[in-house]
Amino acid sequence: MTALRQRKGSKGKDPGLDAQNLRCDHAPEDALKPISAGTSWWTVLNVVSGSTVGVSLGLLCCVYVATLHENDLWFSNIKEVEREISFRTECGLYYSYYKQMLRAPSIQEGLYELINDNTTESKRTINILQRMNIYQEVLLSILYRILPIQDYLEPVYFYIYTVFALQAVYVLGLFLTSWMLSDSWLAGALTGVWYILNRVDTTRVEFTISLRENWSLPFFALQVAAITCYLRPQLRPLHQRVVLWLVFVCTLCFCLTWQFNQFILLVQALLIFTLDALDFLTAEQVTSLYLVQVVSLLCVWTLQFCNSMILGSLVLSFIVAVLFIKHFQTGLKTGSCVARVAKLALHACLVLTLTFIINYSAKRILQLRSDEHIFKFIKAKFGLGATRETGLGRGTGEGDDSTFTMRPDIAYNLLHTVFFGLLAFSTMRMKYLWTGHMCAFAAFGVCGKEVWALCLRVIHCNTTAKLRLIRYFVPIVVLAFLYYKFWPKLMEELSELREFYDPDTVELMTWISSKTPKRAVFAGSMQLLAGIKLCTGRVLTNHPHYEDQELRERTKQVYQVYAQQSAEEVYRLLRSVGADYVILEDSICYERRHSQGCRLRDLLDLANGHIMDGPGENDPDLVLAPHPRFCQAIKTGEPPYSTFFTRVFQNKTFHIYRLKKTKKKSKADSGV
Numbered sequence: 001m002t003a004l005r006q007r008k009g010s011k012g013k014d015p016g017l018d019a020q021n022l023r024c025d026h027a028p029e030d031a032l033k034p035i036s037a038g039t040s041w042w043t044v045l046n047v048v049s050g051s052t053v054g055v056s057l058g059l060l061c062c063v064y065v066a067t068l069h070e071n072d073l074w075f076s077n078i079k080e081v082e083r084e085i086s087f088r089t090e091c092g093l094y095y096s097y098y099k100q101m102l103r104a105p106s107i108q109e110g111l112y113e114l115i116n117d118n119t120t121e122s123k124r125t126i127n128i129l130q131r132m133n134i135y136q137e138v139l140l141s142i143l144y145r146i147l148p149i150q151d152y153l154e155p156v157y158f159y160i161y162t163v164f165a166l167q168a169v170y171v172l173g174l175f176l177t178s179w180m181l182s183d184s185w186l187a188g189a190l191t192g193v194w195y196i197l198n199r200v201d202t203t204r205v206e207f208t209i210s211l212r213e214n215w216s217l218p219f220f221a222l223q224v225a226a227i228t229c230y231l232r233p234q235l236r237p238l239h240q241r242v243v244l245w246l247v248f249v250c251t252l253c254f255c256l257t258w259q260f261n262q263f264i265l266l267v268q269a270l271l272i273f274t275l276d277a278l279d280f281l282t283a284e285q286v287t288s289l290y291l292v293q294v295v296s297l298l299c300v301w302t303l304q305f306c307n308s309m310i311l312g313s314l315v316l317s318f319i320v321a322v323l324f325i326k327h328f329q330t331g332l333k334t335g336s337c338v339a340r341v342a343k344l345a346l347h348a349c350l351v352l353t354l355t356f357i358i359n360y361s362a363k364r365i366l367q368l369r370s371d372e373h374i375f376k377f378i379k380a381k382f383g384l385g386a387t388r389e390t391g392l393g394r395g396t397g398e399g400d401d402s403t404f405t406m407r408p409d410i411a412y413n414l415l416h417t418v419f420f421g422l423l424a425f426s427t428m429r430m431k432y433l434w435t436g437h438m439c440a441f442a443a444f445g446v447c448g449k450e451v452w453a454l455c456l457r458v459i460h461c462n463t464t465a466k467l468r469l470i471r472y473f474v475p476i477v478v479l480a481f482l483y484y485k486f487w488p489k490l491m492e493e494l495s496e497l498r499e500f501y502d503p504d505t506v507e508l509m510t511w512i513s514s515k516t517p518k519r520a521v522f523a524g525s526m527q528l529l530a531g532i533k534l535c536t537g538r539v540l541t542n543h544p545h546y547e548d549q550e551l552r553e554r555t556k557q558v559y560q561v562y563a564q565q566s567a568e569e570v571y572r573l574l575r576s577v578g579a580d581y582v583i584l585e586d587s588i589c590y591e592r593r594h595s596q597g598c599r600l601r602d603l604l605d606l607a608n609g610h611i612m613d614g615p616g617e618n619d620p621d622l623v624l625a626p627h628p629r630f631c632q633a634i635k636t637g638e639p640p641y642s643t644f645f646t647r648v649f650q651n652k653t654f655h656i657y658r659l660k661k662t663k664k665k666s667k668a669d670s671g672v
Helices: 028-032 041-073 080-085 090-103 107-115 135-146 155-182 185-197 212-230 237-256 261-277 283-303 314-328 337-366 372-381 408-426 428-447 449-458 464-495 503-515 526-536 549-562 567-576 600-608 630-636
Strands: 003-006 498-501 521-523 581-585 645-650 654-659
Touching: 041 155, 041 185, 041 464, 041 498, 080 090, 080 503, 080 526, 090 107, 090 135, 090 155, 090 526, 107 135, 135 155, 155 185, 155 212, 155 408, 155 428, 185 428, 185 464, 212 237, 212 283, 212 408, 212 428, 237 261, 237 283, 261 283, 261 314, 261 337, 261 408, 283 314, 314 337, 408 428, 428 464, 449 464, 503 526, 503 645, 503 654, 521 526, 526 581, 549 567, 549 581, 549 600, 549 630, 567 630, 567 654
Parallel strands: 521 581
Antiparallel strands: 003 498, 581 654, 645 654
């Protein structure tokens, strides 16, 4: 495990609040209107001021996470191998392709090596561009090659600075969403500040740089901002078409950079379906948004060399079913209230039924099993399967400030908050989809007209002057409080200096690079092997990218080194995947951090039907294993382990064993 050592040593003018002269309630779409003699220069100043604040907050967030990354690892002063080791688990795998593209003799040869890769999975040639979402690494490597930056910027800095810069884009997307919802850029300012102060819950980019979500979520935030603009009342048709293209571009970038895009788009499609049922969206808006999703996924399918997982996605089946049923089932929103509810219930049942029929048929035709582990995880999460596998109304126009009306853009963001909030509570990794947007929606609640108008109406004080005063006064007070309360803590956090320290892993990587053949095949944990590919370029048996059925089965075979299996069986399994060396980690073999049933060795015992070791209850159908735990017994160096394995390296954390070449018995040797 990585240790971090402690290192020694180490406002501008407030926005205008004069309700009579300077208004902060103009939406960013004003920037789309041509400036004429009748256009208020205060409006222009407001747009410029808001845009400046948004960009500044984005840059502040970018600098903040970059500084944390540098302070935590002392990245600028550690060795190259230590920098690469800091890309943990799948982060190292993704970064290795960026490094591979840079080391290729040419761009064309680099692309060919990715399309015909035989080092990521031993005894298999795979298309990396088809299997993984690494177009961002390809694009960055090409840019680094052709831009005149090689003399003063190292490749690794070009990579990490790009990811950190995307955090600025993320904050800007949230800023624009909140600004458009509330008609006040003060809401955007509050959003950006909340996002930065809640960094632990909004992003983990500073220590998981290469994760796909750090590339995709900024585009998702921009997509939500574009959808919010698209759904704004009284948006001109030309502007609608322009914004719809922006929605498409952002959706495409989001889908291309994250393998879980289909599940996020499914939630968004369900959200659109709900808004349609509640009559918040026009038929044209619904169809347009669905088609944007479909076209984006099909473009990604094409760019990923016809990746069958996309065609078999649930979101595509759902959209096809919705559009098909919607075409033939007319008059859904006519008749009495009871009749409408009955029609919508029937409509929902028909859509869901047709969705599962289409999806089941597609997967049968395509023989698709790549994403089945996701659905097994969902079933286990809600206790639905075995766990042994590793009155809203449509607002029209502006309306009177004294009444509460729900605009389509507000309704979309409200349901977005609810739907993705449920997703966040079910899966920890998905909270980063929700918390950032929650900052934007909460800021809208503080700065928007709707909530305060309702409150003032209840106490019979609803006047335009009071509404403006409270909308501008409250966010200023909140921002002042946040500055007073959290700024010192922020500065204290930025003053903490540590250093990357992992000598055992450095020693391991150095030994492999210098003492083993370049085409040697290594078996071990998925997380460690990703780092081995990055640091040494050796061939792997398995890796952390799990969206492939055969790879999951192979990983299960390799992980038998931590199960209660015989030396002969483990040797046979490792040989079947072409392994020359196997790396055992004490942190896995003797794990004590988790309770019984949650450790890797326990999961393997359960899958093999063996009783788990250590204190705790076992299921009655489990039996005692006939063999000791392999990772422990092999350290004795006695037969039969010494017959098949030779230890060639060890330190306090890792043990490497070379698989011996065994001769096949002849008929004479067997007495036949």
